[in-house]
Amino acid sequence: MSHVAVSDARPAAPAPHKGSLSARSLPRWAGAGFAVVSIALAVGIGLVFGLQSKVQWGLIAALLFILVSYAVTTAVENKRQAKDRVATSLVWVCFILAVIPLASLLWTTISRGTKVLNGYFLSHSMAGVPGFETGGGVYHALIGTLEQVGLATLISAPLGLLAAVYLVEYGKGALAKAVTFFVDVMTGIPSIVAGLFILTLMLMFDLGPSGFMGSLALAILMLPVVVRSTEEMLKLVPNELREAALALGVPKWRMILKVVLPTAIGGITTGVMLAIARIAGETAPIMLLVFGNQLINTNPFQGAQSSLPFYIWEQYRVGSDAAYDRAWAAALVLIAFVMILNLVARGIARWKAPKTGR
Amino acid sequence: MAKRIDVSGLSAYYGAHKAIDDISMTVEPRSVTAFIGPSGCGKSTFLRTLNRMHEVTPGGRVEGKVLLDDENLYGSAVDPVAVRRTVGMVFQRPNPFPTMSIFDNVAAGLRLNGKFKKSELADVVEKSLKGANLWNEVKDRLNKPGSGLSGGQQQRLCIARAIAVEPDVLLMDEPCSALDPISTLAIEDLIGELKERFTIVIVTHNMQQAARVSDRTAFFNLSAVGQPGKLIEIDETERIFSNPSVQATEDYISGRFG
Numbered sequence: 001m002s003h004v005a006v007s008d009a010r011p012a013a014p015a016p017h018k019g020s021l022s023a024r025s026l027p028r029w030a031g032a033g034f035a036v037v038s039i040a041l042a043v044g045i046g047l048v049f050g051l052q053s054k055v056q057w058g059l060i061a062a063l064l065f066i067l068v069s070y071a072v073t074t075a076v077e078n079k080r081q082a083k084d085r086v087a088t089s090l091v092w093v094c095f096i097l098a099v100i101p102l103a104s105l106l107w108t109t110i111s112r113g114t115k116v117l118n119g120y121f122l123s124h125s126m127a128g129v130p131g132f133e134t135g136g137g138v139y140h141a142l143i144g145t146l147e148q149v150g151l152a153t154l155i156s157a158p159l160g161l162l163a164a165v166y167l168v169e170y171g172k173g174a175l176a177k178a179v180t181f182f183v184d185v186m187t188g189i190p191s192i193v194a195g196l197f198i199l200t201l202m203l204m205f206d207l208g209p210s211g212f213m214g215s216l217a218l219a220i221l222m223l224p225v226v227v228r229s230t231e232e233m234l235k236l237v238p239n240e241l242r243e244a245a246l247a248l249g250v251p252k253w254r255m256i257l258k259v260v261l262p263t264a265i266g267g268i269t270t271g272v273m274l275a276i277a278r279i280a281g282e283t284a285p286i287m288l289l290v291f292g293n294q295l296i297n298t299n300p301f302q303g304a305q306s307s308l309p310f311y312i313w314e315q316y317r318v319g320s321d322a323a324y325d326r327a328w329a330a331a332l333v334l335i336a337f338v339m340i341l342n343l344v345a346r347g348i349a350r351w352k353a354p355k356t357g358r
Numbered sequence: 359m360a361k362r363i364d365v366s367g368l369s370a371y372y373g374a375h376k377a378i379d380d381i382s383m384t385v386e387p388r389s390v391t392a393f394i395g396p397s398g399c400g401k402s403t404f405l406r407t408l409n410r411m412h413e414v415t416p417g418g419r420v421e422g423k424v425l426l427d428d429e430n431l432y433g434s435a436v437d438p439v440a441v442r443r444t445v446g447m448v449f450q451r452p453n454p455f456p457t458m459s460i461f462d463n464v465a466a467g468l469r470l471n472g473k474f475k476k477s478e479l480a481d482v483v484e485k486s487l488k489g490a491n492l493w494n495e496v497k498d499r500l501n502k503p504g505s506g507l508s509g510g511q512q513q514r515l516c517i518a519r520a521i522a523v524e525p526d527v528l529l530m531d532e533p534c535s536a537l538d539p540i541s542t543l544a545i546e547d548l549i550g551e552l553k554e555r556f557t558i559v560i561v562t563h564n565m566q567q568a569a570r571v572s573d574r575t576a577f578f579n580l581s582a583v584g585q586p587g588k589l590i591e592i593d594e595t596e597r598i599f600s601n602p603s604v605q606a607t608e609d610y611i612s613g614r615f616g
């Protein structure tokens with residue numbers, strides 16, 4: 001099959017030069033051309049041999065793409081260029097393989113989620129709506145997620161920041177090693193374990209479920225991420241800046257506050273936002289500690305609340321079409337929430353980044 | 359208010375490694391003293407012991423005495439932060455604060471120390487930038503980031519930043535080694551002006567520079583790699599370059615080194 005491709009692409013090559021440093025080369029759109037040719041071939045093969053699965057079509061296309069690239073480039077240019085092009089093609093194929101699941105996830109969520117997503121859905125709870133009927137909304141879960149995640153951030157962002165400052169600027173010896181070790185261990189804690197830990201405390205002190213209990217578990221999950229990312233960002237601050245500040249007769253704590261942290265603040269914010277994004281989708285601790293609720297409860301310190309991931313799980317479990325639609329719409333809201341956080345983080349990182357303006 | 363520095367029996371360590379050994383010398387006020395010597399002989403280390411920046415390096419440790427007009431910098435009651443306000447420093451690579459504007463960079467020393475009057479700040483910044491011969495080049499863009507200046511301008515910005523806190527002594531560690539000849543000349547001229555007000559110590563690898571800018575020159579050497587550096591001699595610059603009393607100095611200056 002690749003012969004066809006060869007004769008297809010050959011006329012595109014310019015006339016060869018002799019005795020100069022320039023050699024015959026493929027036009028710049030050759031890569032795209034190969035892709036089109038191999039996809040067409042793959043579709044042809046698929047139809048002729050009656051292959052059902054689109055996955056097979058795709059794999060054949062990918063394989064053909066690499067073969068065609070190699071064969072044509074060897075024929076027109078040379079072996080070295082051909083190897084180069086195969087490497088490039090492989091990277092492209094891998095990139096597309098990686099993007100497909102992401103794109104399809106996003107597509108599914110958007111196409112199924114927009115069905116019931118509207119102002120009413122965002123501003124109403126499930127009060128008085130039986131699970132299998134249409135109607136109801138996500139407001140109570142949105143409030144729950146915002147409050148729980150917000151409280152968790154209020155707890156773990158300052159703690160994590162201070163711990164990272166300690167590790168980078170002051171920490172040496174046994175205590176620093178111990179802190180680093182425990183942060184590493186905490187990174188690996190499954191969310192359900194964090195939930196169980198707080199549940200034990202809850203039972204011990206005879207407390208009821210509340211959004212705040214969930215926040216505590218989320219804070220445990222968030223803390224190591226914040227410490228690690230902040231630590232990396234602080235390490236990126238050049239030592240010269242610290243010395244410059246100290247040599248001006250600035251006390252160390254002021255140097256950290258006014259020079260080191262402002263220099264790293266963009267990266268630190270990004271790290272915190274990513275940590276928030278990570279915990280926004282946690283379901284297990286919410287089930288254990290916040291219990292879920294059909295009604296609006298704006299007080300995170302008293303009584304059960306809902307949250308977006310919990311709501312999705314709850315709705316999907318109901319199993320009716322109306323509930324499925326609500327679950328997907330809530331999933332879309334959750335993804336949008338995380339997406340907005342990411343965009344905000346990028347904005348802050350760009351705005352706060354040290355300016356070069358040369 | 360320039361001050362005299364009297365060093366006696368000073369040794370500095372990095373952990374267990376002794377970098378300089380038993381150095382004694384006097385640095386005269388209102389003059390420029392140049393440190394010359396091969397790489398690794400401890401010039402930077404010694405310079406950093408003069409404003410207690412050496413101990414900022416992990417494992418850094420100092421023995422001996424540094425008297426600044428009769429007050430020992432290493433006395434038990436001395437606050438290193440106060441020492442560094444009195445003895446300023448300019449580094450080899452220009453290091454303006456990247457998050458700050460030109461104005462804020464110069465004001466940084468005062469602002470970060472928290473002792474200034476808002477109305478005075480602009481005056482101090484202007485005076486310091488003029489003192490560093492940078493005012494005319496930047497007066498129209500004081501609010502632009504300091505990292506947008508050229509290398510030579512950045513270094514003069516760092517000098518302005520250092521003199522804005524009104525130190526008594528200014529230490530410069532190879533301040534021109536990252537700069538082109540024209541910027542170097544600008545800074546050398548500047549050093550000539552600054553010595554009216556400050557005691558200046560400058561480390562340089564450039565013999566001509568030492569001869570041009572300094573009143574006194576100290577030659578450091580080390581007997582072998584890994585051995586601590588020692589002060590070989592310190593004298594009037596003219597004498598060091600014409601008729602040094604130690605053979606090693608003459609060998610180094612005339613390029614017959616090693």
Ligand SMILES: Nc1ncnc2c1ncn2[C@@H]1O[C@H](COP(=O)(O)OP(=O)(O)O)[C@@H](O)[C@H]1O
Pocket residue numbers: 372375377395396397398399400401402403404415584
């Ligand atoms: N941060 C450091 N840690 C350990 N050793 C160092 C450090 N900085 C310098 N040294 C050592 O101290 C000695 C003197 O170095 P330095 O003062 O930088 O010399 P110079 O400035 O004359 O080139 C060298 O042997 C060097 O290896």
Ligand SMILES: [Mg+2]
Pocket residue numbers: 401402403
């Ligand atoms: Mg040096």
